[in-house]
Amino acid sequence: xxxxAAQSAAAAAAVTIGADTPPPPAATRPLxxxxxxxxxxxxxxxxxxxxxxDIGRHEFVSLLGPSGCGKSTxxxxxxxxxxxxxxxxxxxxxxxxxPATDIGFVFQExxxxxxxxxxxxxxxxxxxxxxxxxxxxxxxxxxxxxLAMVGLTGFERAYxxxxxxxxxxxxxxxxxxxxxxxxxxxxxxxxxxxxxxRVKLNNDLLELWHSQSWTxxxxxxxxxxxxxxxxRIVVMAARPGRIVAEHVVDAPYPxxxxxxxxxxxxxxxxxxxxxxxxxxxxx
Amino acid sequence: MNxxxxxxxxxxxxxxxxxxxxxxxxxERRQRWLRIALPIAIGVVTLLAWDLVxxxxxxxxxxxxxxxxxxEAMVNGWDxxxxxxxxxxxxxxxxxxxxxxxxxxxALLFAQSKWIEISFFPYAVVLQVTPIIAIxxxxxxxxxxxxxxxxxxxxxxxxxxxxxxxxxxxNSADHNLLDLFKLYGASRWQVLRYLRxxxxxPYFLGGLRIAGGLSLIGAVVAEFxxxxxxxxxxxxxxxxxxxxxxxxxxxxxxxxxxxxxxVLIFILFTALSHLxxxxxxxxxxxxxx
Ligand SMILES: Nc1ncnc2c1ncn2[C@@H]1O[C@H](COP(=O)(O)OP(=O)(O)OP(=O)(O)O)[C@@H](O)[C@H]1O
Ligand SMILES: [Mg+2]
Numbered sequence: 001x002x003x004x005a006a007q008s009a010a011a012a013a014a015v016t017i018g019a020d021t022p023p024p025p026a027a028t029r030p031l032x033x034x035x036x037x038x039x040x041x042x043x044x045x046x047x048x049x050x051x052x053x054d055i056g057r058h059e060f061v062s063l064l065g066p067s068g069c070g071k072s073t074x075x076x077x078x079x080x081x082x083x084x085x086x087x088x089x090x091x092x093x094x095x096x097x098x099p100a101t102d103i104g105f106v107f108q109e110x111x112x113x114x115x116x117x118x119x120x121x122x123x124x125x126x127x128x129x130x131x132x133x134x135x136x137x138x139x140x141x142x143x144x145x146x147l148a149m150v151g152l153t154g155f156e157r158a159y160x161x162x163x164x165x166x167x168x169x170x171x172x173x174x175x176x177x178x179x180x181x182x183x184x185x186x187x188x189x190x191x192x193x194x195x196x197x198r199v200k201l202n203n204d205l206l207e208l209w210h211s212q213s214w215t216x217x218x219x220x221x222x223x224x225x226x227x228x229x230x231x232r233i234v235v236m237a238a239r240p241g242r243i244v245a246e247h248v249v250d251a252p253y254p255x256x257x258x259x260x261x262x263x264x265x266x267x268x269x270x271x272x273x274x275x276x277x278x279x280x281x282x283x
Numbered sequence: 284m285n286x287x288x289x290x291x292x293x294x295x296x297x298x299x300x301x302x303x304x305x306x307x308x309x310x311e312r313r314q315r316w317l318r319i320a321l322p323i324a325i326g327v328v329t330l331l332a333w334d335l336v337x338x339x340x341x342x343x344x345x346x347x348x349x350x351x352x353x354x355e356a357m358v359n360g361w362d363x364x365x366x367x368x369x370x371x372x373x374x375x376x377x378x379x380x381x382x383x384x385x386x387x388x389x390a391l392l393f394a395q396s397k398w399i400e401i402s403f404f405p406y407a408v409v410l411q412v413t414p415i416i417a418i419x420x421x422x423x424x425x426x427x428x429x430x431x432x433x434x435x436x437x438x439x440x441x442x443x444x445x446x447x448x449x450x451x452x453x454n455s456a457d458h459n460l461l462d463l464f465k466l467y468g469a470s471r472w473q474v475l476r477y478l479r480x481x482x483x484x485p486y487f488l489g490g491l492r493i494a495g496g497l498s499l500i501g502a503v504v505a506e507f508x509x510x511x512x513x514x515x516x517x518x519x520x521x522x523x524x525x526x527x528x529x530x531x532x533x534x535x536x537x538x539x540x541x542x543x544x545x546v547l548i549f550i551l552f553t554a555l556s557h558l559x560x561x562x563x564x565x566x567x568x569x570x571x572x
Contacts, residue, residue, distance in 0.1 A: 076462075079462075079466055080466070081462050081465060081466065103466060105462075105463065105466055107459045107462075107463075109459065111457060111459040111460055111463065113460065113477075113478070113481065114563045114564065115481045115484070115562070115563045115564070116481075116563075124463075124467075124477070125467045127477070128464065128467040128468065128469045128473055128477075129467055129468065159562055159563050160563070161563060179467075
């Protein structure tokens, strides 16, 4: 096998690109640490093999890889929706952090309750956690704030069927934001959207991430999207699912159209595409 | 985020426009009119044809009465038909109510544990597949009170669609939503209350529509059986009685009343379904093209 050598070369090359800019936020103690995590499903499929991944505070990490390489599985493992067959998932700061209230999950589909209004959908996490309303606030204010963040003020009483695909996705994002999570897990949230809506939501997401000091783990198929958004890209290969390369995108934030058209952006895309191609070749 | 706000405002404006649907659209109005007029026209034509066949062939009324004779019999026999109808309707609705309570209750129990479902479901199926006509005489023998015996018969028929539909509905909650509830640490009760029950509602209402008709059929079948044993007071008993006396027009009138009751029950539950689902469920949403 010659692929691994080539991959690590690609990864090494990646780190040196654009070394003149400040490094991404260094994680002293990661928010989440996955150590030697494997996941085998009941049907014998080895979805992930020996995964080592640290998610640092205020990082924007993208998981990039071909279909079936275990990206969704990794996300579900972090969220605690499924448990690893071996290995450990640690929250080093567990003492100061209640995982249930601190994770927001955005599924690939909007996954809204069709019988509930936009307000009730976004309010769901608060209702389930039976949180006492913040002093002087109340859950209505928190819901309104979340809807304002995604630009859906005024749609509280609409039903999901009355919304466009992009708007539904934004409701789903608002629902993930309403608990003000520290960690936002997003599973190809924009995959089904048109290019223009996707670019707009990309920008909105970056702006929110930047201003709210969140940590985001973002699953995507798109090299361009991952380079635009992330400060670290984790490239995965399938059968069995594993990490084959990591790539740091050291361009400063805020990023905008200028970055998207810059030679540096293209260079990052080229390198990440190459790692991805190698990952798929190795299948 | 100026561009953002502009976009939102545009979306809101769009929504307001959409809300004011065009009621004056002539094509739409014609369609709505035809929707009512066409079935009525078919009905009228059928009645006329029936009348014509009876007149032209001079069929005697004790074999096939014409529609006018049936109407006349209904008016003249109203004093006996109306109380009989009330008896049948009462049994139908009481049986349906018990079927709803029992079916939904059992479905909720099934939703709590797979093992309860696995243990009991086969017997619910047994109850369903055994022809009611075959067990009605037994029930009438074992249960002294005829009224209660009729109720049991109608209940047996109406119970299963509610149970099976509600069970299916409770199990058909979206998997990602179930994960979401898990993520936020929802209790079993919260999952049931906020996710499984709303997911099951359209299925339950579908079951109710079927059960409404079946419950009437169950009541009528049981009344027939009871009637042949000489006890009875419902509409089916009237049909039997008029059959013995060869009062065929009155028999037709009683038959028409049973059919009408069935149709009304169907309309009632369709309306209920629409009322509860029109805001969100695909089955009840009118597409604006
Ligand atoms: N519940 C499950 N039971 C059995 N196998 C599963 C299950 N979920 C996923 N798998 C298998 O695990 C592997 C990884 O699946 P996963 O959904 O994580 O891939 P993915 O990278 O998210 O793919 P995609 O990009 O298509 O969404 C696949 O081979 C899939 O068949
Ligand atoms: Mg996936």
